[in-house]
Amino acid sequence: MGAALVTSLSDLPIRGDLRGRSPYGAPQIDVPVRLNTNENPYPPSPELADDLARAVREQAVGLNRYPDRDAVELRAGLAGFLGHGLSGDRVWAANGSNEVIQQILQAFGGPGRTALGFEPSYSMHPILTRGTATEWISAAREDDFGIDAGKAVAAIEEHRPDVVFLTSPNNPTGTALPLPVIERAAAAAPGMVVVDEAYFEFARTGTPSALTLLPGNPRLIVTRTMSKAFAMAGTRLGYLAAHPAVIEALLLVRLPYHLSSLTQAAALVALAHRAELLGTVDRLRAERDATVAWLRGKGLTAADSDANFVLFGRFSDRRAVWEALLARGVLVREPGPPEWLRVSIGTGEEMAAFRAAMEGAVMEGAA
Numbered sequence: 232m233g234a235a236l237v238t239s240l241s242d243l244p245i246r247g248d249l250r251g252r253s254p255y256g257a258p259q260i261d262v263p264v265r266l267n268t269n270e271n272p273y274p275p276s277p278e279l280a281d282d283l284a285r286a287v288r289e290q291a292v293g294l295n296r297y298p299d300r301d302a303v304e305l306r307a308g309l310a311g312f313l314g315h316g317l318s319g320d321r322v323w324a325a326n327g328s329n330e331v332i333q334q335i336l337q338a339f340g341g342p343g344r345t346a347l348g349f350e351p352s353y354s355m356h357p358i359l360t361r362g363t364a365t366e367w368i369s370a371a372r373e374d375d376f377g378i379d380a381g382k383a384v385a386a387i388e389e390h391r392p393d394v395v396f397l398t399s400p401n402n403p404t405g406t407a408l409p410l411p412v413i414e415r416a417a418a419a420a421p422g423m424v425v426v427d428e429a430y431f432e433f434a435r436t437g438t439p440s441a442l443t444l445l446p447g448n449p450r451l452i453v454t455r456t457m458s459k460a461f462a463m464a465g466t467r468l469g470y471l472a473a474h475p476a477v478i479e480a481l482l483l484v485r486l487p488y489h490l491s492s493l494t495q496a497a498a499l500v501a502l503a504h505r506a507e508l509l510g511t512v513d514r515l516r517a518e519r520d521a522t523v524a525w526l527r528g529k530g531l532t533a534a535d536s537d538a539n540f541v542l543f544g545r546f547s548d549r550r551a552v553w554e555a556l557l558a559r560g561v562l563v564r565e566p567g568p569p570e571w572l573r574v575s576i577g578t579g580e581e582m583a584a585f586r587a588a589m590e591g592a593v594m595e596g597a598a
């Protein structure tokens with residue numbers, strides 16, 4: 232075979248709007264302390280694992296058949312978990328909230344349409360937007376990473392986006408939005424408004440959910456996931472709550488049988504064990520607040536966080552700090568905003584390792 236036959240991506244007839252784009256790429260490095268993708272550090276108990284194995288065993292003998300295409304039992308279970316008077320016909324589930332968001336963009340975005348988000352925020356929103364040939368419009372958050380309601384309304388009125396993303400608590404900053412900001416954005420938006428509440432369970436007590444705004448807002452969608460507080464990132468289960476008509480729209484674009492029977496069974500087991508799985512949230516919140524206080528005590532800046540991670544800085548050479556931490560076995564994240572790093576909240580032991588690694592990085596002169 233000659234070298235001329237070697238094909239690289241740039242030789243392929245890929246869509247022009249995907250040329251030069253980078254894929255999502257949080258490094259998956261095998262180090263002792265992984266604090267870079269906001270997972271819950273506490274694994275399921277052996278009892279839960281046994282229940283999962285039993286549920287998978289029950290499904291195994293029926294794997295020659297397609298799963299329930301509409302995941303009726305799971306959606307009813309998720310609705311019961313969410314409360315707010317929701318029922319299964321107002322809840323939709325897919326393989327992670329990423330797939331839920333992709334389906335929203337397939338149905339409400341697309342060529343000639345736009346989606347607007349307030350950055351810095353979750354990097355997958357623009358990636359999924361562009362993947363569905365929707366144009367991404369970036370609006371700015373304030374210096375404290377909040378969203379100014381007046382400016383948000385102005386940006387929405389200027390661009391008239393088909394989809395608006397509001398992430399609360401926001402990733403990578405940890406910032407939760409007051410409900411009036413969401414209400415005013417929703418009132419101004421001509422299209423769909425997606426409130427990404429992936430980290431809602433970690434919000435400080437009293438933080439209201441956008442679920443309370445669903446009645447009377449048929450163009451509002453609230454997304455959640457089992458990947459973070461629920462400690463089930465490997466299961467790939469995300470979900471949303473919205474008006475039943477929104478779910479009818481998603482049925483038009485979803486793949487048939489998109490949620491495997493094994494995934495549906497695992498998610499039902501997770502729901503049955505919700506007390507155990509969510510039982511670590513208080514511990515993680517306390518560890519988060521302690522981490523913010525410790526970083527500030529060291530003279531660093533740390534953003535207030537309603538999530539299970541902390542954005543901290545500011546570093547003129549954050550790469551040097553990231554590498555100094557990695558050299559000590561601690562993997563953190565270099566998120567969107569330059570000069571900042573993001574650390575996911577791990578176990579008490581892992582956070583002690585993070586603090587020790589930070590001390591080491593400071594002594595070395597990296598931080």
Ligand SMILES: *Cc1c(COP(=O)(O)O)cnc(C)c1O
Pocket residue numbers: 269326327328329330353398401402427429455456457458459464468469
């Ligand atoms: C982690 C995260 C998600 C979760 O994605 P899944 O596909 O459910 O694992 C969604 N939104 C934000 C803002 C996140 O940080």
